[in-house]
Amino acid sequence: MTELNQDLIRHSILEYINNELYEDGTVVESDDDLLIDIGMDSLSLLMLVGFIESEFSLSISPAQITITNFRSVDIMSEFLITLIKN
Amino acid sequence: MNFLIHQYLEQHASASPNREAVECLDKTLSYQELAIKSNQLANCLIEKGLSRGDRVAIYMDKCIEMSVAIYGILKAGAAYVPLDPTAPKERLVSIIHDCGIQFVLSAQSKAKKIGEISRSSPHAIQVIGPSVDTGGSGIIVSWEQLFDSYSSQAPSQKIVESDLAYIIYTSGSTGIPKGIMHTHHSCLAYSTWAADEYQLNTDDRIGNHSPLHFDISIFDWFAGVVAGACTVVIPDEYTKFPASYSQLIADTKLTVLFTVPFALIQLLLRGALEERDLSSLRWVIFGGEPFPLKHLKELMNQLDWVSFDNMYGPAEVNGCTHYTLDSLPTECQSIPIGPINQISECLVVDEDNEPLGSGHVGELLVRTPSMMQGYWGREDLNLNAFFFTEPESQCSASYQHRYYRTGDLVTLDKQGTLWFIGRKDRQVKVRGYRVELDEIEAALVDFPAIEEAAVFVQKKDDNTALIFASYTVKNGQRVELKEVNRFLKGKLPQYALPTNIQAREEFPRTTSGKIDRNALQQEVTND
Known part of the structure; x- marks a missing residue:
């Protein structure tokens, strides 16, 4: 099994957002502010967290799902790799 | 005054x-x-x-x-x-x-x-x-x-x-x-009533969760100014992250929060409430859609010093009924929308506008000084929106001669308490927002290659309403799902966008030939 690294996490999340969450051709970049630039709504965020938990076999506690950790795909992948390492 | x-x-x-x-x-x-x-x-x-x-x-x-x-x-x-x-x-x-x-x-x-x-x-x-x-x-x-x-x-x-x-x-x-x-x-009829009913005062800090185009914001801004309270604006990004949101409620020492059940359920499930000091909070008011009892009980247990209140009222009349929960609901399957408030009157009527006795299901009509003047530039809608107590030609613009037809089906019990049963039409609530399923179907059929469309809603356990849409394509035409999604995004508000869209060869039909939406809904339930 390929070892998870930050690039792989970033790539998987971007692929999910661009191909499954937004099926209208919206292209999200890794440094886009998901809240301000993309206007992601609460339902999409819930689906994204669900994807991350199942894709990377992670359990993210509610207290960790914050604006600080999830504002962009870059920030999110940095947070997730730290979570995995710890 | x-x-x-x-x-x-x-x-x-x-x-x-x-x-x-x-x-x-x-x-x-x-x-x-x-x-x-x-x-x-x-x-x-x-x-x-x-x-x-x-x-x-x-x-x-x-x-x-x-x-x-x-x-x-x-x-x-x-x-x-x-x-x-x-x-x-x-x-x-x-x-x-x-x-x-x-x-x-x-x-x-x-x-x-x-x-x-x-x-x-x-x-x-x-x-x-x-x-x-x-x-x-x-x-x-x-x-x-x-x-x-x-x-x-x-x-x-x-x-x-x-x-x-x-x-x-x-x-x-x-x-x-x-x-x-x-x-x-x-606006002031409602705001002064609300400020008085919830005893808002100059020490209160009222959370403004709702965007300005959502009618709950009227409470946050204007009941607040009547009382001389502080309105604490909650930026949109906080409302999407329950843990950040609950931290903000604690940091800003909110005393009153009026929002939709969806937001409160997210706070309960993902807001890490047990780690926050929310002791300033004294009122949690909810409205816009029914609150599933399972989650409400849990929330009331967690915040057991807070008073909870269910406020009901379409944007056309503002909040006009409310029910304060003095204790945890026990036997009931739902909680009432309450008695009519002190400034309003209501009727429950059948299809011939005849008032019904207690226990019967009928449409709720409301007469109140907090009622809208009408719909802007839509005389056609205004005629149907009201039930006039006098011949229309003799009515003034005053609310006293007219009841607003809510389109909501309710029953009134012997104690004067109203219970919400459902809608007369195909309007649904998604995260508290009013969504007309017919509007989504109309938008889909506007797509040039789409022949017919059907839209319905499924509720998840946490009360999230998911909109499902399906369509058939005109003979000999091809449709890319991506194109349909982009088309809808250009026509509908975000909260009305379907979470799932499927192309079908044909629709199940009722005996009269109409699209059988119940059968479609059943297919999703069975999946």
Whole structure:
């Protein structure tokens, strides 16, 4: 099994957002502010967290799902790799 | 007793100038600062050509300037029209056109979008707020220039209580949004009732969760100003992250929060409430959709010092019934929407408008001074929206001669308590927003290659409503799902977008040949 690294996490999340969450051709970049630039709504965020938990076999506690950790795909992948390492 | 909304602002600015009126993250405005800045905006609007009775749009994400926009527009003698900051351009342009908006108050973060709207608008609009013009947006003055150069004296505009204060646009079943008109009088009838009922006072800090285009915001802003409380604006990004949201509630020491069950359920499930000090909170008011008892009980257990209240009322009449939960619900399958409030009256009627006795299911009609004046420019809708107690020709515009038809089916028990049963039509609530399923179907069928469409809603365990859509394609044509998604995104507000869209060869049919939506719903349930 390929070892998870930050690039792989970033790539998987971007692929999910661009191909499954937004099926209208919206292209999200890794440094886009998901809240301000993309206007992601609460339902999409819930689906994204669900994807991350199942894709990377992670359990993210509610207290960790914050604006600080999830504002962009870059920030999110940095947070997730730290979570995995710890 | 004041007759105009902004008279309360002036009263508090004069009596307690330094008391905090609005807070948004690290920014605050005292009552005096808000009074001065809104005077400056009103003077600017009047100088630029605004007349009494005009409609002015507010197009910005939640921020401190929103409060200045609201009161500046009211003081200038105009009505504010909040535009959903996430709505597609086509929808916003149609609202701007529908009520003849000439001025739009905005912010720098919306400069690019307002440029696109300006260029698509059939008439010229003047934009106030952003400091950098990103091309053809018609910006005439920025917030900074406005606060630097306009007089802080109150404008001498003649305004009376029957003047319009705001118009909130909501979904229409034909796909055309309809504007609900409220006057200073109807707004204050509701706001003074609410301030009194919940005993709001100058120590209260009221959370403003709802965006301005959602009618719950009327409570946050105007029941708040009546009481001289502080309205704490909760930026949109916080409402999407329950753990950040609960931290904000704790940090800002909110005392009152009025929001939709969806948001409270997210706070309960993902808000890490047990780690937060929420001891300041004294009222949690919810409305917009039924609250599943399982989650409500859990929330009431966690926040056992807080009073919980279920407030009901379509945007057309504002909150008109409410039910305070003195204890945890036990045997009931749902909680009532409550008795009618002290300023309103109600009837429960059958299809012939005959009043029904207790225990029978019928449509709820409401007569109240907090009722809308009508729908903007839609006489066709106004005729059907009301039940007139006198022949219509003898009725004045006063609320006393008319009941608003809510379209909600209820029963009234012997104690005078109302229980919500369902809708007469195909309107549903998604995260508290009113969504007309017919509007989504109409939007799908507008796509050139689509033959027929059907839309329905499934509720998940956590009360999240998911919109499912399916369609058939005209003979010999091909449709890319991506194209359908993009098309809908250009026509519908975000909350009305289907979460799942499927192409079908054909639809199941009822014996009369109509699309069998129940069968479609069953297919999803079985999957």
